[in-house]
Amino acid sequence: MRVAIVNDLSLAREVLRRLVLSVQGHSVAWLAEDGEEAVKKAALDRPDAILMDLVMPKLNGVDATRQIMKQSACPVLVVTSTIPGHYDLVIQAMGAGALDAVETPVMGPGGAIQNGEKVLARLAKLGEALSGMAGSGVMLSPRCAAPAADLPPLVLLGASTGGPDALGVVLSAFPASFPAAVVISQHIGMEFTPGLMMQLASRTSLAVKIARDGDKPTAGTVYIAASDDHLELTADRVLRYTPNPLSCPYRPSVDVLFGTAGRCWPRLGVAALLTGMGTDGADGLLRLRGLGWHTIAQDEATCVVYGMPKAAAEKRAAAEVLPLREIGPALLARILRIAKH
Secondary structure (H helix, E strand, C coil), X not given: CEEEEECCCHHHHHHHHHHHHCCCCCEEEEEECCHHHHHHHHHHCCCCEEEECCCCCCCCHHHHHHHHHHHCCCCEEEEECCCHHHHXXXXXXXXXXXXXXXECXXXXXXXXEECCHHXXXXXXXXXXXXXXXXXXXXXXXXXXXXXXXXXXXXXXXXECCCHXXXXXXXXXXXXCCCCCEEEEEECCCHHHHHHHHHHHHCCCCCEEEECXXXXXXXXXXXXXXXXXXXXXXXXXXXXXXXXXXXXXXXXXXXXXXXXXXXXXXXXXXXXXXXXXXXXXXXXXXXXXHHCCCEEEEECHHHCCCECHHHHHHHCCCCCEEECHHHHHHHHHHHHHHHHCC
16 A cells, blocks of 8 residues: 655654554655645645645645545545544544544654554555455345334435535435434544534534434434444344444445345335445445435535445436435435325
């Protein structure tokens, strides 16, 4: 994997350079001292991943990530001196397209690198996703048969790169009287989900909560997956976290949520696959469409990264491909129609 490093501190750049080179098969694509330089270098030489600092002169990591995603999209991992101290910037960077955030490793006594494990773990997970070694790994079994009269319809939303902002746009279209439950699978580290919950709660009149094991989806409530495991729907009509499939590099997996909902939620609903890198969610969306759900993919022009929705469109998994601003109203119209029956 070719990794680029962006940091205004020479010592931090050197620590990250040594850390990257400590793994066989990794190389350093280039180094940049600020966001402005990073944007230019990414346009000339797109790496497999970028380790992006947040607080830098000329152009900070949030704005640099946003520009890179528009001009030469590639995976961006925020590496910052303190996540709690820069929490607002971390959330902004994820909204701009960063995949995750970790704290910057440091040079310890004798030149040993300390706190580098999380960076290497994130790069390893990304390498698995880029190589396509595992695929989704989701097993889809026949649909459960059960009465649906006492269940609300579901809205399922899947997103990755650029998803936090896109999800806010979609949820803002739903009124307080919304007659469906909303379940979200967003590729994001579990430590950042509380921030995502607060961000989304400020954009919608619905109740927004972290999904817990045993939660039964209720109309007017938004449930957000918050684990490095996958969120699924069970035959008992409740939400549950599961580590399986272990081979799936996307966590929490959109395919797992979509696939299990199609199998175990007997009432028809709607599902949308939003901006994101990779292909997660396309197979699950296709299955839902085959079961009679209404399915939507975000269009290329409004995506931060046109990866997951593109995969869905190519599989003909989406009944509609819509600009972001039109997805919420389209989902609302469908749900109101379903709720009448």
